Amino acid sequence: MRLELARILGARDQIDPVFLNTPQYECEPLGDVLGCRLILKVETLNPVRSFKGRGTETVLSRLEGDADAAVCASAGNLGQALAYSGRRRGIGVAVVASSAANPLKLERMKALGATVILVDGEIEAALETATRYAAETGAFLVEDSRDIGTCEGAATIGVELAESPVELDSVLISLGAGAMASGVGFALKSLRKTTEVICVQPENAPAMTLALRAGHPVEVGAPGTIADGVAGRYVIPEVLDDLSSIADDAVLVSEAAIVEAMRLLHVHAGLVVEPAAALGVASILEGQGRFDGRTVATILCGSNVTPEAFNRWTHVPISAPDTVGSR
């Protein structure tokens, strides 16, 4: 187990406060629809609209003086956060992303001053390029989930959840490479032993979930999910080790449930979230009564989605005259 509570508590002092102490509150209208008591932990109201700043702040604050450049591979949110944290510290940032990445995320990385390098293929192709870039230029490679600072930064969310005055039966955590799930899960297990830690991954990007079930990485196909923030296919062994001893369960959700969860969060909580942030609510929808009457928290980990994509996916009802033709 790579995680230690003291280091996680220490990370809280290293992170720009703009990322800390995010809203956590009961959303009764949505809980009523879902049949449980639902606590939302909202990570979208900050300069990069995702939780990733907690990790990049932790990593770069420890790096200060040792490197004047950093690089990462990113589907978008890590890249934005690294760009933000680098700019604050005068550390140059390069981000390698897939040419198919979410255009909003690419645009924001550039606006925050990052050099953006596009490569074809999945996140793992980007990681190869980033690794080579680091070797060639001397830039510090920030590898999501493998760099323990990304896990410790994310884990500060778990510390905050553990401070909730409400007893939490379960916490539903979106699972990609595992920084958030292992970090938050570890913090909860350290501070609130009775809270169940449940990881949620798209069934169309199930690598870590299947690895957790099998006890070792298994071959999966290319990810085919709209949840770009958690779409990978290779498992990092040390993260699998950490998460194996933390997670009480890992579940998979359908694309239809992700979209419906986004819609419900919009209608009943007034929130715009990206697909990866809706996995927890999606798992309640597909939980077949598992969470009925229970107190459940979920982390809304990002909102980097274009309004066009959001509306296309969720089919928001609308009657704007300029979009309905002759009606």
Next chain:
Amino acid sequence: MRLELARILGARDQIDPVFLNTPQYECEPLGDVLGCRLILKVETLNPVRSFKGRGTETVLSRLEGDADAAVCASAGNLGQALAYSGRRRGIGVAVVASSAANPLKLERMKALGATVILVDGEIEAALETATRYAAETGAFLVEDSRDIGTCEGAATIGVELAESPVELDSVLISLGAGAMASGVGFALKSLRKTTEVICVQPENAPAMTLALRAGHPVEVGAPGTIADGVAGRYVIPEVLDDLSSIADDAVLVSEAAIVEAMRLLHVHAGLVVEPAAALGVASILEGQGRFDGRTVATILCGSNVTPEAFNRWTHVPISAPDTVGSR
């Protein structure tokens, strides 16, 4: 001047923490569009989706033991907040609202356990009924802006803004009856003397702005704004007195600018806000360069708007096949 800093600071200890220390961060994408450095103070991520809980918590915490019932007139947000604060304390709550009130707000008041009494007419008709109800039943009447606790609770927003590490040139505050504008403005003037306090009101509900300019209440017509949260026509003299010595300026904005501000906050910040929360951004849009290059904060004071109304107003682009008929 009815406001005192010590009482405002004291209110922070009386308010449910779920309403306090709300996100405040620079939104660069929207700032870029508006030509200024824009700080958003987001009051929508709590159980009642508006800042009003700060005021009702302050009022009811001081009341505990002295009354077992409370009543208010409300366009919706105060009623929800009073219902929430009353339920926590075992204080029965009745809300008198206009029969034309926002249906989302009415539904939420009821869900929070309030008895909802509908009357025809504007907010002032509701206030008459609430006053009579209080006289007849002995319920404590919570009158927005006139009850100093509502101003002191709202003022805690100003204390938090004053703690920002960023120097604020101007703070743009939505103006209705004046609790938020006078409270936040007073806290800022006490703690950050150089920050300009600018109130923003719809030109279709300009009562307090015209009173500030004239130095006394003036006759205005019935409000005709979509910003239901700030739509009134009568000025409370003691609030006018307070605000006169606090506000550096009060400006009016068009309905078109309110709608465009809502749209921009959606597109560039990923936020859903109700019309009354968009007044500050609307005033930048209509500011004719006044805020160019300046550091400006605005308070997004509520998000109680139905998705249907939001989309109808902002004409969110959409291509959902089930809404475009034969196209």
